[in-house]
Amino acid sequence: MTARVNVSVDAHLAIEIMVMTGTRNPQDAVELVLRDYLERSQRTEARTGDPDDGRRVRDLQPYQPPEG
Numbered sequence: 001m002t003a004r005v006n007v008s009v010d011a012h013l014a015i016e017i018m019v020m021t022g023t024r025n026p027q028d029a030v031e032l033v034l035r036d037y038l039e040r041s042q043r044t045e046a047r048t049g050d051p052d053d054g055r056r057v058r059d060l061q062p063y064q065p066p067e068g
Helices: 012-020 024-047
Strands: none
Touching: 012 024
16 A cells, blocks of 8 residues: 655646656656656765765865965
């Protein structure tokens, strides 16, 4: 059994999403965009590492070229 959530979206936004995804149903369009977002987020985390990695490199200073 899957849970369902109803979300209200501005009509103009829904139409833009429908055009972007090539769907005729606003609910399907929003679902496609959300699934794509979640998939990309997971791929990004896999490429960049764990969120805790930021703690490891926190003390690094930005590169500054030598003067002169």
